[in-house]
Amino acid sequence: MIVQATHTVLFYLIAALALVMALSVVFSRKLLRAAIALMGVLALTAGLYILLGAEFLAGVQVLVYVGGIVVLIVFAIMLTRSSDLLEDQPTLPRALLGAFVGLVFLVMSSAVFFSSPFQADTSGAQVTDDTVAIGRSLLDYGPKGYVLPFEIISLLLLAAAIGGIVIARKIPAPSQPFTSGGDLPGEADFTQPRSQREEA
Amino acid sequence: MIPFLASHTPGITEWLILTAVLFAVGLCGLLTRRNAVGILMAAELMLNASAMSFVVFNRFRSPGEVDGQVMAIFVIAVAAAEVVVGMAIFVAMFRYRATIDVTQMNYLRK
Numbered sequence: 001m002i003v004q005a006t007h008t009v010l011f012y013l014i015a016a017l018a019l020v021m022a023l024s025v026v027f028s029r030k031l032l033r034a035a036i037a038l039m040g041v042l043a044l045t046a047g048l049y050i051l052l053g054a055e056f057l058a059g060v061q062v063l064v065y066v067g068g069i070v071v072l073i074v075f076a077i078m079l080t081r082s083s084d085l086l087e088d089q090p091t092l093p094r095a096l097l098g099a100f101v102g103l104v105f106l107v108m109s110s111a112v113f114f115s116s117p118f119q120a121d122t123s124g125a126q127v128t129d130d131t132v133a134i135g136r137s138l139l140d141y142g143p144k145g146y147v148l149p150f151e152i153i154s155l156l157l158l159a160a161a162i163g164g165i166v167i168a169r170k171i172p173a174p175s176q177p178f179t180s181g182g183d184l185p186g187e188a189d190f191t192q193p194r195s196q197r198e199e200a
Numbered sequence: 201m202i203p204f205l206a207s208h209t210p211g212i213t214e215w216l217i218l219t220a221v222l223f224a225v226g227l228c229g230l231l232t233r234r235n236a237v238g239i240l241m242a243a244e245l246m247l248n249a250s251a252m253s254f255v256v257f258n259r260f261r262s263p264g265e266v267d268g269q270v271m272a273i274f275v276i277a278v279a280a281a282e283v284v285v286g287m288a289i290f291v292a293m294f295r296y297r298a299t300i301d302v303t304q305m306n307y308l309r310k
Contacts, residue, residue, distance in 0.1 A: 002202060008206070011209075019218075022226070026226070052255050053259060068280060069244065069280055080294040082235055102231075160284045160285050163288070
């Protein structure tokens with residue numbers, strides 16, 4: 001009984017904290033602060049995964065999201081000097097549109113959730129949190145296996161990494177948009193606005 | 201107090217409402233942010249919420265399987281790929297134009 005009570009308390013506590021941090025991600029005027037709040041949301045989500053009985057996924061979440069993606073986002077903020085600038089307040093129509101779309105989505109999906117009779121699993125099976133089962137399922141080429149998406153996603157990650165390097169590198173590559181402006185002599189100073197720049 | 205809390209453990213509806221709220225907050229940010237990195241962060245929020253709903257369905261509909269968790273792993277991998285390419289594009293765009301305000305990105309109209 002005490003276990004269920006703790007479960008309930010933890011769920012509502014973590015959910016409230018995650019909601020506050022998510023609002024801070026979206027509405028904070030300083031982007032670096034928003035990135036830290038995003039890290040909080042993702043770490044709290046790892047806690048929710050543990051409540052759901054998915055401990056392996058919680059570990060993956062902390063390793064990849066909190067350790068990798070947030071660091072990349074902080075790099076992006078610093079490399080684009082966004083932390084120096086305060087984010088402009090959105091114009092009124094834009095803010096109204098965002099709030100309207102978010103609220104409509106929330107109301108519609110809540111209506112669906114409350115009206116659908118979700119049939120709970122009645123077989124009484126215990127929650128599997130078997131890392132072995134996840135690994136076997138990823139590499140299984142049978143009808144319930146995921147080996148094809150697994151291979152595709154590994155190729156996608158490789159292509160994304162190479163593409164990221166090619167797009168963001170400094171050495172100018174002819175006939176590619178957005179990659180010139182490197183550090184070779186004779187290059188234009190791309191930190192100036194285009195109208196004030198003298199053509200090289 | 202404790203019996204009341206123990207008899208009110210969150211069911212599938214409560215969990216799904218939580219994911220929907222997080223997704224809606226991300227959607228709102230996606231539409232209101234002007235800085236491209238802010239938009240990317242809002243998109244990460246939405247991806248995170250949808251991955252969590254996969255795990256919720258896994259937990260409440262078929263606890264003996266791991267399909268939902270595998271899907272959540274795929275979502276996390278796609279989010280990682282997306283943020284790598286997004287960061288590269290923002291850095292290149294900043295070098296070219298010295299701003300990543302999305303309201304200024306109208307090259308094709310000029």
